[in-house]
Amino acid sequence: MHDVMVPNVNIGLVGHVDHGKTTLVSGLTGVWTDRHSEEMKRGISIRLGYADATFYRCEKDEGEEGYSISPDCPVCGEKCAPFRTVSFVDAPGHETLMATMLSGSALMDGAMLVIAANEPCPQPQTKEHLMALELVGIKNIVIVQNKIDVVSPQDALKHYKQIKAFVKGTIAEDAPIIPVSAQKKINIGALIQALDTYIPAPERDPGATAQMLIARSFDINKPGSNWRDLKGGVIGGSLTQGAIKDGDDIEIRPGIQMQVENRTVWKPIVTKVVSIHTGERKVAEATPGGLMAIGTKLDPAITKSDMLVGQVAGHVGELPEILDHLTFTVKLMDRVVGSGSELDITPLKHKEPLMLSV
Structure with missing residues (x-):
């Protein structure tokens, strides 16, 4: 039987720079994932950040109110039972760090697409990160509408409609949209409930070759x-x-x-x-x-x-052989990544450097 205190699923946080991904991880885990000195100085994520969170559920309070990051129920004050521990992968949102985000996507079983309510949707890296999730086949997605505490209810609803229009026809079309304030920890219970429902732990084979x-x-x-x-x-x-x-x-x-x-x-x-x-x-x-x-x-x-x-x-001796020649099919992104402006993809040229996510 799985130990609920040991994480068994990796959930990525993706989205545009400064939309609150690292703050959201901190609100869920108590860990600030920007530990690198350059990250502290510039105020952005540069490397992949990691943190674990144990989620609790109160047996007396049904619905989203019964979900918490604390062993004490926020509604009735009774002790809650831990039911799940997850690992979060905090990916950089800055356009120049797209390679870091793509490398992190290989670890993700599901993802939270974080979109700030105080900026029009979509922003450049919001589009790029959703494209990346589609490319690597991550289907279990929860959309987090963050920073609802700094906009009016009317603007939050208008922004919600922008999100729905943006994800229509994409892999995230049916993903739930959870309004939260990571800074003030508003609606965190609803987010935990959505993560439990929409990002289950995948089937693993512990008996296979490591x-x-x-x-x-x-x-x-x-x-x-x-x-x-x-x-x-x-x-x-x-x-x-x-x-x-x-x-x-x-x-x-x-x-x-x-x-x-x-x-x-x-x-x-x-x-x-x-x-x-x-x-x-x-x-x-x-x-x-x-x-x-x-x-x-x-x-x-x-x-x-x-x-x-x-x-x-x-x-030792159980990993695949090292290859120096590969034959593969390339699927290009719809736009040039790592650019602040919209640039169209042109046909590949001889000796042109490529960044591959395999």
Whole structure:
């Protein structure tokens, strides 16, 4: 039986810059996901942010009022029972960081499309992020109409109609639209109820070969640390299948890039798992669903500054072979991403650089 305190689903937050995604995650989890110094300085998300939240439900209060992020019922004050823990992936909304958002979409089982009520809909990255969700096939979507506390009821209704017109004919046409104020935590119960209804945990196969998608990698040692206290590198991400236990030997592919006889080759990395964390909780085994951090015996120089992002971890000898030639079908987006203006897609040109989301 699944432990409700361990996350089993990854929910992405996507949408235009400054529409309140990080504030919403903070309101749901108590964690401010912009931890990087440049993010603090500029006031925007640059890297993928992560946080877990446990949701509670009161048996006495039916409907949205009974859902809460607190073990104490906001209506009757009685103790609530935890029923679900989820991991949130906070994707950047700035147009120059679209690649980061696309890489994060590989981890998402569902998504919240956050749209601020105090700006006309759609904004450029609102359109781009919805296109991205369609491209990668994320169908479980909840639309969050944020910042309803700074507009009048009439303007909120007008904005709601703009959202309905925008999503008509898209993958999010039938998605619920939940009005909230992330800043003042208004209507959070209704949002939790919608997430429970519309973004269920997908079926996983814990008995399959382990495959972990790496979305972050870190050096957790502070400058000036004593060499005796140094910790190995940390990888963060999500298991799509299988399980990894504390003490397991794991392999990371494709690994380290090397030059051999004027050719670029990749050498897989082998290391040992020394710790596994989900949120603030240390666990003995990582299972599919939810986000986790795995401590290893790797040299931190290999994992620092997200150097292993996009790689795959699993048990030694059980990962797919490394390929240097691929044949695939390309589906281009409807407009140029990462641009503040509307630019049409033109036919591909020889030697033109492309950003691929596979």
